[in-house]
Amino acid sequence: MTTTTTRYADNRSTEEVQRQKTAERAEGWRRRAPLLPALIFVIICTQIPFLLTIWYSLRSRNLLRPEGEQFVGLSNFSDIFLDSTFRSAALNSVLITFGCVFVALLLGLGLALLLDRPFAGRGVVRTLLITPFLIMPVAGAMLWSISMFNPSYGLVNWMIGLVGIPPVDWTSQYPLFSIVVALVWQWTPFMMLLLLAGLQSQQRDVLEAASMDGASTWDTFRFVTLPHLRFYIELSVLLGVIYVVNTFDHIYLMTAGGPGTASANLPFYIYQRAFLGFDIGQSAAMGVVTVIATIIISLLALRLIFRGLNAKEQS
Template sequence: MTTVTAQAGNIRRAQAQRAARGEKHELPRAERWRRRAPLLPALIFTIVVTQIPFLVTIWYSLHSWNLLNPGSEQFVGLSNFADIARDSVFRQAAWNSVVITLGCVIVAMALGIVLALLLDRPFRGRGLARTLLITPFLLMPVATSVLWSMAMLNPTFGLFNWTIGLVGIDPVDWTSTYPVVSILFALVWQWTPFMMLLVLAGLQAQPKDVLEAAQMDGAGWWRTFASITLPQLRRYIELGLLLGIIYVVNTFDQIYLMTAGGPGTESANLPFYIYQRAFLGFDVGQAAAMGVVVVIATIIVASAALRLIFRSFDVKD
């Protein structure tokens, strides 16, 4: 027993010495494979449910196939992608996706910061207020869409028209006149609680002694927020913006239920337009090509954003 203990101690000392010299401890190849083996089923499952469908989508994108004509399938190469480049509706849907995504994420983050600052202060009923503010994020997108299209933006008995009617403004058919703005109302209402929670976590994680030192030095609220609080919230804000962009760019429910992409295609984003091409136009090849383009663009944007976030985490304060 003494010999084994001594050997273990020698091994630990040798590892510590190598670490002190900056040398990396390399495990034997068999040991590395043994440690990675439990992850193999998860890796296989991920490949099956993500990469295989994507490869099938790429195969469809290289073919011309209309479901109304089962015998029309033929290989056309990159012709579908060339048609996308000339498709003005696709460009409009891409622009709508950018406007809806950035508009929702930026406004929701700004409101989330304000609400988080208010909830970070102790007051009576703070727990109840926090629960009520989180509730919109817990609702299903379908319920959110129905709530806003019927109870809030309805031209006849909606709450918005009733409110502006109090000051003499005529009723507005919001979803027809301002379709993108109507969708943004619903999305911002749903995503603000998520941003608020992330920022609130950052506020509660900041060291209190630094804030107390700033107060003792005579720094006002705005100076403390701009010089101390906001820089410490940077990582939480970046993470919230990244996650918001990844999820909001896939918005479908609100557009389908509130405006159906209309009037015409004025409020259609990329997911909705792909749905129209695949399930209303029955053009599988072109819909698959659009899906490939959207996936590649999303991967590029997400990779760049992740690189910026990880770089900020690597920077030592």
């Protein structure tokens, strides 16, 4: 009798556990249901085009010779890696991305430290510093190309002319430098906002304790503020790299990838091969390589960020 009762209790407890799991699954689906339309929309707009891009990257497809289309496997990928222009564009992408992110991060940190302190007109100054990030990339590129870097009447040449330096055709002689300067001007406010949020989330009693212990301003920044800003710095670098690596507007409007292909990055070179050279197969292969490289960098950066968060929670 005791054995029968025990089995009945075990069966009942198993059934209750199963019912509880079923109820939890149903509750989970009820919570996810409102998000399903957005998920389906994202899949349609991103994953299906990416799958088509992979399909085209495995075929020899040129719009000027549609009769020659055929399946070539990984031949397009081997061809683009042997292409010296592709390697140059990849190097330019790295230089532009990390140059812009590094300089914008340093300037954003300096501006965030200044805005973290109270002074008269701080709200107006903050609004003015945010303005470049609110300007459309096309308008910003035209502003720097025509108003700032124009060799005849640009503001930069006028300023250096005051000290006797002859005019410089910036976008032709220093194309990468010109693009990086324009991108830094646009992305510094973004870095500043993220780092300023990190500074304002810092507990003031910790800073006061460091001051009372005799720590200098530099020591407080180095050993207290900078470790606190690590998450915000890593997040700024991650978002900056993801967005800046896809830069197209500034290169198209300021240098058109020139002189020649000296300032072309991967997105611009893909555009040239697809819409000027009509080579859909190789341009699709370049797009797949660019997306995979961006995903790898993002995953590594996210892993570092989450590892830092877990270490901070454990401590």
